[in-house]
Amino acid sequence: MNFGHFFRSTVGIATLAALLVALPFVAAMGGQAWVRILDFAILYVFLALGLNIVVGLAGLLDLGYIAFYAVGAYTWALLASPHFGLHWPIWAILPIGAGLACLAGVVLGSPTLKLRGDYLAIVTLGFGEIVRIFLNNLNAPFNITNGPQGITLIDPVSFGAFQFSGTTQILGFAVSGPQKYYFLLVALAILVVIINLRLQNSRIGRAWQAIREDEIAAKAIGINTRNLKLLAFAMGASFGGVAGGIFSAMQGFVSPESFSLIESIMILAMVVLGGMGHIPGVILGAVLLTVLPEVLRYGVGPLQMALFGKMLADPESLRMLVFGLALVLVMRFKPAGLWPSPERQRELQETGK
Amino acid sequence: MDIFLQQIVNGLVQGSIYALVALGYTMVYGIMGLINFAHGEVVMIGTLVTITVAGTLIKAGMPVAVAGLAGMMAAVLVCMALGWALERVAYRPLRNAPRLTPLITAIGMSIVLQNLAMMVWGRNYLTFPSFLPNMDFELAGAHFTAIQVIIVLVSAATMGALLLLVYRTKLGMAMRATAQNPAVASLMGVNINRVIAAAFVIGSALGAVAGVMVGAYYEIAHYQMGFMLGLKAFTAAVLGGIGNLAGAMLGGILLGIIEALGAGYIGDLTGGFLGSHYQDIFAFVVLIVVLMFKPSGLFGEKSGDRA
Amino acid sequence: MSANLPKPLLEAKAVAKHFGGVKALRDVSLSIRHGEIYGLIGPNGAGKTTFFNCMTGLYIPDGGGFSFDGTPLVANASDQAAARGIARTFQNIRLFGNMTALENVMVGRHVRTKAGVLGAIFQNAATRAEEAAIRQKAIDLLHYVRIEERADDLARNLSYGDQRRLEIARALATDPKLLCLDEPAAGMNATETEQLRELIDGIRRDGTTILLIEHDVKLVMGLCDRVAVLDYGALVIEDVPAVVQKDQRVIEAYLGA
Numbered sequence: 001m002n003f004g005h006f007f008r009s010t011v012g013i014a015t016l017a018a019l020l021v022a023l024p025f026v027a028a029m030g031g032q033a034w035v036r037i038l039d040f041a042i043l044y045v046f047l048a049l050g051l052n053i054v055v056g057l058a059g060l061l062d063l064g065y066i067a068f069y070a071v072g073a074y075t076w077a078l079l080a081s082p083h084f085g086l087h088w089p090i091w092a093i094l095p096i097g098a099g100l101a102c103l104a105g106v107v108l109g110s111p112t113l114k115l116r117g118d119y120l121a122i123v124t125l126g127f128g129e130i131v132r133i134f135l136n137n138l139n140a141p142f143n144i145t146n147g148p149q150g151i152t153l154i155d156p157v158s159f160g161a162f163q164f165s166g167t168t169q170i171l172g173f174a175v176s177g178p179q180k181y182y183f184l185l186v187a188l189a190i191l192v193v194i195i196n197l198r199l200q201n202s203r204i205g206r207a208w209q210a211i212r213e214d215e216i217a218a219k220a221i222g223i224n225t226r227n228l229k230l231l232a233f234a235m236g237a238s239f240g241g242v243a244g245g246i247f248s249a250m251q252g253f254v255s256p257e258s259f260s261l262i263e264s265i266m267i268l269a270m271v272v273l274g275g276m277g278h279i280p281g282v283i284l285g286a287v288l289l290t291v292l293p294e295v296l297r298y299g300v301g302p303l304q305m306a307l308f309g310k311m312l313a314d315p316e317s318l319r320m321l322v323f324g325l326a327l328v329l330v331m332r333f334k335p336a337g338l339w340p341s342p343e344r345q346r347e348l349q350e351t352g353k
Numbered sequence: 354m355d356i357f358l359q360q361i362v363n364g365l366v367q368g369s370i371y372a373l374v375a376l377g378y379t380m381v382y383g384i385m386g387l388i389n390f391a392h393g394e395v396v397m398i399g400t401l402v403t404i405t406v407a408g409t410l411i412k413a414g415m416p417v418a419v420a421g422l423a424g425m426m427a428a429v430l431v432c433m434a435l436g437w438a439l440e441r442v443a444y445r446p447l448r449n450a451p452r453l454t455p456l457i458t459a460i461g462m463s464i465v466l467q468n469l470a471m472m473v474w475g476r477n478y479l480t481f482p483s484f485l486p487n488m489d490f491e492l493a494g495a496h497f498t499a500i501q502v503i504i505v506l507v508s509a510a511t512m513g514a515l516l517l518l519v520y521r522t523k524l525g526m527a528m529r530a531t532a533q534n535p536a537v538a539s540l541m542g543v544n545i546n547r548v549i550a551a552a553f554v555i556g557s558a559l560g561a562v563a564g565v566m567v568g569a570y571y572e573i574a575h576y577q578m579g580f581m582l583g584l585k586a587f588t589a590a591v592l593g594g595i596g597n598l599a600g601a602m603l604g605g606i607l608l609g610i611i612e613a614l615g616a617g618y619i620g621d622l623t624g625g626f627l628g629s630h631y632q633d634i635f636a637f638v639v640l641i642v643v644l645m646f647k648p649s650g651l652f653g654e655k656s657g658d659r660a
Numbered sequence: 661m662s663a664n665l666p667k668p669l670l671e672a673k674a675v676a677k678h679f680g681g682v683k684a685l686r687d688v689s690l691s692i693r694h695g696e697i698y699g700l701i702g703p704n705g706a707g708k709t710t711f712f713n714c715m716t717g718l719y720i721p722d723g724g725g726f727s728f729d730g731t732p733l734v735a736n737a738s739d740q741a742a743a744r745g746i747a748r749t750f751q752n753i754r755l756f757g758n759m760t761a762l763e764n765v766m767v768g769r770h771v772r773t774k775a776g777v778l779g780a781i782f783q784n785a786a787t788r789a790e791e792a793a794i795r796q797k798a799i800d801l802l803h804y805v806r807i808e809e810r811a812d813d814l815a816r817n818l819s820y821g822d823q824r825r826l827e828i829a830r831a832l833a834t835d836p837k838l839l840c841l842d843e844p845a846a847g848m849n850a851t852e853t854e855q856l857r858e859l860i861d862g863i864r865r866d867g868t869t870i871l872l873i874e875h876d877v878k879l880v881m882g883l884c885d886r887v888a889v890l891d892y893g894a895l896v897i898e899d900v901p902a903v904v905q906k907d908q909r910v911i912e913a914y915l916g917a
Contacts, residue, residue: 122587123640129637198780202780204776206766221747314476320464
């Protein structure tokens with residue numbers, strides 16, 4: 001059984017495309033809430049693949065990735081909402097958001113990228129917290145971010161007169177807002193998959209992998225490790241910025257709460273749990289970690305009722321408990337992730353002997 | 354000028370707590386290179402166990418001081434068991450796994466412990482029984498309470514005991530040897546499993562003591578309190594040079610003082626632009642600046658690039 | 661020695677390096693000429709690898725410096741050393757273990773190629789042509805060191821001798837003018853050493869100057885055009901093997917007299 005070959009064949013691609021198109025309509029049978037969950041799953045696929053460039057390819061442990069997402073989200077929120085009375089178009093905001101996130105990546109990366117792995121982790125983590133604290137407090141003396149209340153009434157994505165919010169009739173079908181976002185997000189996700197794939201097998205991608213494997217040897221063959229690490233960092237950050245912008249538009253509301261450390265950790269968990277550096281694995285990880293908590297949210301309460309006839313434990317904490325246990329168990333029994341690249345799998349089996 | 358002295362006192366107290374928690378991170382990291390993200394939750398559980406045990410005993414009519422000590426003993430024992438179990442169940446099977454695997458496990462355990470605590474103790478703030486009369490001392494314009502004095506003294510004593518253990522006992526020698534080179538240490542007959550388990554158990558005991566003191570200091574506790582505390586303490590450990598015991602202690606105290614001074618003066622420094630609610634960023638700003646100039650922390654050994 | 665000496669490719673001028681109180685290199689001056697195999701030998705701890713690391717930018721010398729091909733060598737950037745044309749292997753092999761043998765050599769072409777992120781994403785004609793050239797060159801180099809049948813194996817799974825060869829192929833991929841080999845024969849048996857000797861000789865015949873650090877005195881004396889001996893961080897002698905072999909100071913250094 002080889003998924004890789006299947007997905008590369010014409011029949012495979014056609015099946016996959018049909019599935020992707022049908023999915024939001026199937027999900028809608030369970031209510032638009034499920035379509036929204038689907039949207040988030042794809043958004044996280046996008047984010048996780050952005051982080052995969054940094055962590056999976058270049059081997060840089062970034063625990064503050066959410067900061068770049070926040071930069072993108074607030075850029076959109078400030079430039080397209082009544083907060084400042086600005087309503088700029090998408091083709092202006094999205095590049096600005098990506099650019100600012102990229103700049104933030106370079107500003108953080110240039111002084112810190114010489115640090116060893118775990119030190120880099122804590123510095124990026126600290127950076128993420130700094131960004132969040134600023135978002136929380138930059139409402140005085142000048143009200144920039146509106147503090148903990150966040151920014152509301154953010155413009156949805158629109159191309160000319162075509163709005164992504166509200167229901168539209170397309171070819172006789174009623175397509176809801178979340179369904180439209182779904183297709184936008186799938187398009188973006190496909191784009192980032194292609195970028196990931198092409199980078200992986202390129203001169204730059206190989207240099208990143210070399211740095212990940214052995215930095216000194218990489219330098220010795222003439223790789224400018226500093227610049228390349230910075231490049232990985234900046235690219236990952238830009239993807240975060242784009243995702244943030246879409247998030248802002250889709251939600252219509254942002255507040256600092258959405259950008260806490262746990263979010264950074266979540267995205268990292270998607271990358272590692274799925275299979276670091278292996279694109280299908282990362283996608284699987286992102287989808288699973290977005291959908292699983294939601295399934296638990298809807299499933300845990302009724303299940304308790306059915307089993308015990310009463311609520312024994314608060315469903316919210318039970319759901320997170322199961323989620324935490326799932327992380328631990330997957331790492332215990334699949335240390336390289338649920339769907340690691342074939343090479344990594346082989347490597348682990350060999351060291352396991 | 355008295356605000357300066359006052360903030361030094363406050364910083365020293367908070368810093369002693371950071372130092373105790375930081376030791377737990379640094380011992381585990383020094384020996385096995387793992388960031389034990391769940392350590393903050395161990396501290397939190399220490400606080401909550403104390404509340405339950407001491408609260409019950411006080412209700413049963415036991416003298417407050419005795420109940421407090423009993424609560425602390427219970428917390429230390431529970432946390433030691435928890436630390437041991439964490440290592441045995443979650444981390445030991447992953448000794449040879451890829452580098453990021455145990456990190457995700459640690460995050461998973463952190464989520465598990467937090468939510469277990471929420472199920473047991475609920476999602477509301479709990480009040481910590483006050484063990485000590487509200488005494489207030491004054492020295493050169495700085496005020497301090499009995500609990501502040503006790504926190505600094507207990508931390509100092511605990512850290513002294515740890516240093517004795519690490520530098521004067523056979524177990525301590527085994528721990529230092531394992532930190533240097535696990536393979537060689539095990540060839541020399543050191544039982545690596547025992548050493549690692551010991552690092553977890555001792556670190557958790559220190560965490561429990563810290564947890565009791567946080568509770569006694571702020572008189573309030575919550576199932577989410579471990580997270581930020583753990584983060585700060587880990588920052589302190591890195592600041593001092595992770596893996597280095599003295600570094601964790603000094604890093605903790607330094608961080609506490611910097612935070613206190615920062616919170617006291619940030620308004621003046623920025624002309625009122627930034628207020629004291631920016632307190633939490635000091636830890637991270639200082640960390641980033643220090644690591645830019647000293648990539649292995651203030652007291653860390655230089656990690657030489659070997660060719 | 662002939663009258664018209666070839667001009668030196670690499671010159672070390674009074675290079676000094678100390679670690680704390682230990683003087684690892686004491687004003688070492690030597691010169692390597694175009695096209696020769698130059699041996700650097702000495703007892704353990706004599707400073708051979710330190711010299712190497714200073715030259716390739718891994719350490720910053722405390723005194724003196726290098727000039728390469730007529731211009732000074734920047735002291736602290738190993739990636740620039742490679743760009744200038746100095747390639748090296750490591751005493752304790754440093755391959756990119758989780759990349760295939762072929763990828764290891766391909767990444768060696770990094771410094772001689774230039775496709776960037778945009779090229780990779782848009783796959784324009786120039787990028788595709790460059791990628792094909794990188795692959796072909798890497799395949800050729802694997803043939804050259806005779807491990808072509810291991811091309812798709814992970815580097816970490818190669819045998820010890822093949823790993824040594826792969827490391828040499830990776831270094832050659834940077835088109836070096838000077839190839840520095842740090843104890844390439846360490847841990848090899850007689851047959852493997854003989855094959856290595858042939859390989860090194862072949863590389864020189866194909867026009868690359870070689871600096872060889874080696875413990876195996878027999879290999880060095882049989883292969884090198886000139887040999888320098890380090891002892892306690894100082895240069896003892898620099899001459900043709902026949903002279904070096906008979907030098908009383910060298911014999912003493914090795915016998916520890």
